[in-house]
Amino acid sequence: MDAIFNPYYVDIIVFLIIYIVLGLGLNLITGYAGQVSLGHAAFFGIGAxxxxxxxTKADLNPWLAILFAIVITVIISAILGLPSLRVREDFLAITTLGxxxxxxxxxxxxxxxGGAFGIDMIPTLSLFGMxxxxxxxxxxxxIVMLIGIYVVRKMTQSRIGRAWMVIREDDVVAQSMGINTTYYKVLVFAIGGAYAGAAGAxxxxxxTYISSDSFGFSIxxxxxxxxxxxxxxSIRGTLFGVSVLYLLPELFRLFQFTFIDMKYLDMxxxxxxxLLMVVMMRYRPNGIFGKQGAKKVLVKSLRKRKSAKGGEHVA
Incomplete structure (x- = not known):
């Protein structure tokens, strides 16, 4: 089957999926919980x-290495998420950038x-000797991406997701409704980090070779x-945004447009x-598929649930 499909096109889709998994984790942190993060590539790098x-150095089975990498990223992400308890919005963005x-x-x-040389000879994955x-x-x-999408969907439709969305809209309202904002903020960084760690691994x-350049601010x-x-x-917003912006530069490589100097494609x-970010912030701040005006709906829904359960807290 590998001989039928062009390896170049297969690799494009493989890296697209890796970016989608990475994007799902960031959308949990920023999109659902409202915690602006400019350092998501760090979690990506920690997993890798x-x-x-x-x-390579501990001679661990690659499958176990991936599992432990995800656990390590979860722990470090939760620790690095602690500043979100003290700072917010612009200050949180600067903190995560740092x-x-x-x-x-x-x-x-x-x-x-491996310092500036990075790590090479990373073993490829195999299953049943193949x-x-x-x-x-x-x-x-x-399969990994579909599982990731399913988990995000289930979480965001649960009590956890509703708590995140209230925190995103207003911390004070969330606390007044009994939501443990400390717990949910650390939790979203941990879960978002798990997605980034899996993508990195x-x-x-x-x-099979990584260096620090692959996990910089540009990522x-x-x-x-x-x-x-x-x-x-929005899950479909993540799928759409990652797919369009990742595949667009590949189209320039594929068709070799004469008015584009390929040496400066990254620039x-x-x-x-x-430019797209500026336009979106001006005309549609929540993105193409972003949900508008969720604050009133969420607060009203949570108050109804609270009164229906006799004053039981959301968290």
Missing amino acids: YSSAILS MGLIIQSFFKNASIT KLENVSYLVLLL FFAHKV SATILSMVVIGGLG YKMMLYG
Whole structure:
């Protein structure tokens, strides 16, 4: 089957799915819980480096390495999410940006991460003695993505999701309704980090070589742009935003437009993302599929549930 499909096109879809999983995690943090994060690439890198180190230096089975990488990312993400308890909005964005830069600097200078040289010879995944490459790896990631979408959908439709959305609209209202904002803020960073950690681990075992350059601020900005443009607090918004903005530069590579200098494609891409962000913020702040005016609906719904249960708290 691998011989039938062009490996180049398969790789495009593989990396697209990795970005979708990464975007789902960020949309939980920023879209559903309203915690602005400019350091999501740090969680992505923690998952990638953790799995790479465990599988190359500790000789751990790659599947176990991925599992432990996700757990490690969850723990670190929860810890790094603690500043969200003290700062919010613009200040939280600056704080997460700073943490992301610190973690990238650690990747670039620590001996355990290979420093500026990174980590190579990361083992590829195999199942029942068969290496997962090209189409088989694509199928694996499709399964991972579908599970990720299902989990996000179930969470956001549950009491946890409703609590996140009230926190997003107004911290004070959430606290007055008995929602434990401390718990839910740390929880969303942990779960969003789990998605980023999984994306990073699968990314590392796909490319078999990673360096700090793969987890810089530009990745955080790109993912945030995709999520915002697609729609905050919307799964299909994440799918749409990531797909359109990831595939658009690939079209320029595919068709080789004469008016585009391919050497500067990355620069053009960031300029395009920035322009789209400005336009979206002006005309549709919640994105194409973002839900508008959710505050009153959520608060009214939660008050009804509270009175129906005789004053029982949401959390």
